[in-house]
Amino acid sequence: MSAHGKGHGGVGAYIGVFLTLMALTLLTVWAAYQHLGIWNTPVALGIATTKAALVALIFMHLKDSPKLTAMVVGSSLLFLAFLIFVTASDYLTRKWVPIYFR
Amino acid sequence: MSTSEPVPAVRPARPDYLNASYGVRSWLLTSDHKRIAILYLITVTFFFAIGGVAAALVRLELLTPAGDVFQAETYNKIFTTHGIMMVFFFLIPAIPAVLGNFLVPLMIGAKDLAFPRINLLSWYLLVIGGLIALWALIHGGLDTGWTFYTPYSTVYSNGWVVVTAVGIFIAGFSSILTGLNFIVTLHTMRAPGMTWTRMPLFCWGMYATAIIQILGTPVIAITLLLVGAERLFHLGIFDPAQGGDPVLFQHLFWFYSHPAVYIMILPAMAVISELVTAFSRKPIFGYKFIAGSSIAIAALSFLVWGHHMFVSGQSVYAGLVFSILSFMVAIPSAIKVFNWTATLYKGSVSYQTPLLYALGFIGLFTFGGLTGLFLASLGLDIHVHDTYFIVAHFHYIMVGGTIMAYLGGMHYWWPKISGKLYPEYWSRVSAWVIFIGFNLTFFPQFIVGYLGMPRRYHQYPEEFQVLNVMSTAGASILGIGYLIPLVYFIWSMRYGKDAADNPWGATGLEWQTPSPPPTENFVETPVVSGRPYDYATGREEVALG
Structure with a gap:
């Protein structure tokens, strides 16, 4: 973990991304109960894409x-x-x- | 790369990858790319035999107009077995997994692929996936055709759709991992001096194929999962009764399955580039164009899938765009054919077995490709859609193209793979038998299809019988043609003469190491100092007679 942490923003960055992912998960659940009409799918996909981007960029070191x-x-x-x-x-x-x- | 002088066909005892260790365990746990290639060779030959038996049963039923051998449902299951076994478990893995696995590290001067254990895992995935699919096909089978079209596959079919889809899903990861291995290997493990433009065209073909394998295969995997999910949990993705769209399945399916045709044909083209130059004793004409056309075909292949859907209810404008894009694929394909022809022109051509297969490929692929242009035409496609014209067209590409190249490549590299020579006379006989049998099987299908005989029926009107009898007779000859190499390859393992390290007097790093190669491929890492295919002017004698 420490080896991974060095040069990639450190443990703090991982914790920050983890908390963001959790928050976006809660946002997904909340959004699912809102009547957004035709925006239902785009909003859900937008949140999912943001989460995937965070995982790829930070957790998978793409950045x-x-x-x-x-x-x-x-x-x-x-x-x-x-x-x-x-x-x-x-x-x-x-x-x-x-x-x-x- | 300089050309090695042919050496006498006498092989002193020396360690090689075949005798490095013994026992079943040493093979099943090997991470040597050459041994894994042999495992793949046995595996795909087995699946080819299953698919071939199913094809024989189809042709047997079609010998007479009446459905007198099988009931309609049984017939549907048999042609589905043929399609699934041949496409997913033979044609897609055949050249990349067998010849690609064996040759890519040798051709670039590497000791192995980048991820040897993942390479072994790829083989296990293919075996597991294939056996699951085979189990489903034997225990009841399925009647959807290899295309799994919805809503039939998700709502109406009583066959083993989900289990077969799981088998294909697992085998798909074999394909992805093989592609990943090739891309990383070609980027990171080329010998000193082997720049991208000094790389053999076989490797360029494998690279282009690997791109498709990685980008396309996940889509078919997810699509088949969706079919399973809809069938099991009634999710309503493709079922119009639940708000789904069956045409969406076709978009997703063909987004992979059209490029999959190029997973089959690009490696075949890669083999042909090697054979044509080796037996013309000339540098390949238009190296960069051939290499670039492989990448162009790989990219364009992802933009043409809608030509399978001209009568599906797809919009007219989308059909128009797909039609134009489909015509464009002919450009890089034609570049290859013209360059091969130009390479042969004024070459010192030696008509040995591998070149016979290569010439067969060029003719049959050109024929299959040109009839593909018929099918890319919106209006004409409506007339011949779902007829035997289509069946003939894609068999000219997949069998006349891919299998001819596969066999050509097997003959060319067999001395390197096995360290033995095959009998030249019988190999020439087999090449001719296959060429004649193939054309007798499939050329009548163009005619009968154009006259309106639909595919996927076990009965047909009596006026089509003569052409169908010709087709079945041709299939019998073709079957014998495929058995002959199987017999003499196995025979040569025990009784064949020892092969020289470079029996063809060919260029390429794989010919500069012993036959068969040692486990580590090269005693010393080779250094590449020149362009590929640097054949000296004039005919060099080769060690095969």
């Missing part, structure tokens, strides 16, 4: 990793974006009808 590691993570996020946006390009255009079909 202090070489650029190659950052590139690997970045490319996986890029391909996740492909999955989401290209799939969305289908769902968001389902009602578009070509002119010659009208």
Whole structure:
């Protein structure tokens, strides 16, 4: 633990992240009981993404990793974006009808 | 890398990875990448045999128009067994896990892969996943096809969907870990002097494949978990009755499963690049373009999945975009084919068995690729969707492409793997038998599909019988063609002549170490000082006759 702590913000940073994660978990539970309409899913995903980012950056030391590691993570996020946006390009255009079909 | 002079085919007794230790335990607990490659070779051959038997039963049923051998449901289970075994447990692991495992460290001058124990774990995961899936397929089976389309798989099918999905899920981690191992190895363990542009094209192909394995496989793993969760807990993700969307399954499934086609074909292309240059005695034409096209194919492969969904209810505009992107994949694929052809041009071509397979690959892959352009066309795809045209197309890629390259690679590197020579006459016979059998099996399927015969039915109208008889006859020949190498490879282990260290007079670090290699691969770490494929002008005699 101490070896991990050195050079990565120390034990204090880990405790801070842990408390933040706990707080965000409580926020998730609280948000689940609110009537946010179409914002329900984005809010839940936003909190989850923030938590995942904290774990990756601090607990998994991504923040202090070489650029190659950052590139690997970045490319996986890029391909996740492909999955989401290209799939969305289908769902968001389902009602578009070509002119010659009208 | 300089070319080694061929040496006489006499091998003095010396320690190698095969005789380093003995006993089942020494194999099951090995962390030597070469031994793990052999374990994979036995494993994928076993699953190939299972898938092959299922294919034979399918063709037997289709010999006559009536459904007179199996009932419809049994037939559905048999073709599902064929698809699942061949795709997930043979084609995906075959070249990377067998040839890739054996060759990547040798080709870059390393002693092993970066994570030898994880490499062994990968093999265990494939075996466990494969046996679970096989158990499910034997104990009742499932009839969804290898694609698990919803809502049939989640709501209606009575088969062993969840257990089979668990098997594939576990095997998926084998694929991910193999990809991870290759990427880290290629980044960190190249020999001194081996820059990225001095790396053999086989390794570039493995690198591109590994990218897809790591980025794509988690998506199919989660998708199959969602199928299981919906089936067991009725979560309503894909079931429209509960507010889900079955087309979402197709998006998630094909986001992996289309790139998975490139997990199968990129390693095959990597093998062909090695074979073509070795048997042309010429440096490869357009090294950087071939290397770059592998990466381009890997990246583009993730953007074309919607061409499987033109008739699914996907939006017209999404279909248009997917169609254009699908056409774009043809560009890097064609770059490879043209560069291989240019390498052969005015080369000192030696028509030995590995090159026969490579030439078979180039022709069959080109045919499969061009018919893929038919299917990328929105209008034409609607006509041939779910017909035997599709079946013929993807078998030209997966069997005509991947398996031809796999066998070509096995013949090329068999002297290095086993330290023995295979019989040249029988190997040429097998290459021709496979090529003829393959075309007789699948070319009629293009015609019968274009005429409108749908896939996945155990009966068909009588006017399609002649073409189906041709196809079944071809499958019989193809089956014999696959048995011949199996027999003589095993035969050669005991009775074959000892192979020289470099029987082909080829370049590449793997040929500069003994056949078979010692456990540590190289006695001294090699230092690379030049470009790959630096073949001297003029024909060098090779030690095989």
